[in-house]
Amino acid sequence: MRSPIRRRQPVPDTSYDYDVLFIGSGPGGYVAAIRAAQLGLKTACAESRETLGGTCLNVGCIPSKALLHGSELFEEAHGHMALWGVKTPKVELDLGVMMAEKTKAVGDLTGGIEFLFKKNKVDWKKGHATFTGPNTVEIAGETVTAKDIVIATGSSVTPLPGVEVDNEKLRIVDSTGALNLSEVPEHLVVIGGGVIGLELGSVWRRLGAKVTVVEYLDQLLPGMDADVRKEAGKIFKKQGMVLRMKTKVTGATVKGKKVTLTVEPAAGGDTETIEASHVLVAIGRRPNTAKLGLESIALETNDRGQVEVDHDFRTKVDGVWAIGDVAPGPMLAHKAEDEGIAVAENIAGQTGIVNHAIIPGVVYTMPEFAGVGLTEAEAKDAGHTIKSGKFPMMANSRAKTNRDTDGFVKVIADAETDRVLGVHIVASLAGTMIAQAAQAMEFGATSEDIAYTCHAHPTHSEALKEAAMAVQGKPIHI
16 A cells, blocks of 8 residues: 655755656646656656547547447437437437537546646656666757656557558548547448457448458457457347458458458458448557667567566666556556556655556446456466456346446456456446455455445446345346
């Protein structure tokens, strides 16, 4: 647990321009910069974009959630509301208005960070930062020194050989381009069945596109619990997506308004083609560690392009730290935020800690998919004898009343101690529900602790209580 008391009061070192400089203003960098300033450190943050917030806020988490929300409203109005007697005989899509609202949401939030920088006296150094030596970087021709420098440069899209992304022409796009399409695709092929591909594929499917997902593996959502992955396949098929599993994309050609993909079985075999109006490449992300001048401070990256750090986020170079997507661990905004707070506290002489074993992950489709802790396979591989409980949303009174009964809650516990090892949820509110599970696990809860905690009725969260009861073999409503 973090100590609320500073071990030492930061003393300005006048031999440097700043006590601490953060390279990158994404969820890790900007949060860290604000926290460092709050702790009395003279702080600067280097950012090459025209706006603060990094990929997440500008072209990632935030705009994608805006379009997910807008597309959900469109789909509701287009049919689902009729179930409740809300008649919408003529529903039309004004894509320009939806895109403008997305842009406004981004602008409001980037402006908010700029305000917080001014409020906390964080200097925004505009430009790309490059190390020129120990404690020294160059930003837009200016030499800046800092006693401590934190690399928080995030990640960018992983390219796919043979498939050239061109976000200007908007035919073969990455996640950035998929947020800015000027028309609803006739047929969108999504390369990659992970979080980003399924979220953005869901947006355009709801708005009227035919969507085909091409995934190299045999199931969607790599890394999630096997039961969740299996459920995802069922749900997205039911929603109308065409799923091409165990399939590899080997090339793409664009001719006018048509894209032709060449694909073949992942295990090898005959080549075939898929024709589409648009293609989204979403096969993952890679750390932004190139062009930082790391060689000038003898700091190497690992085979994944990441900067290795210790428990306190120090690199092997004295005075250089790293957090977020450039450091090992899941590439998630909230992981970067927590590391940002922790690294700022460590630099200021406090004790900053992140429990990397309890970082939730969420897929913001409808329903949502969320998990925290170990999957069933990971728990067994770690040597645990487990017991698990599963409760279907179909048996949850609120979900049944709302007619959003897809999914389940699964609780995995150690068979001997009953300590909760992992929780996995598929539900319309999974992203919100998973927070209770994460907090319970942070305090070392057993499944019995959750089972005997009173949950408000009728709520979706009762499904977590019942799944915990199911670990003991005594759920009430199934």
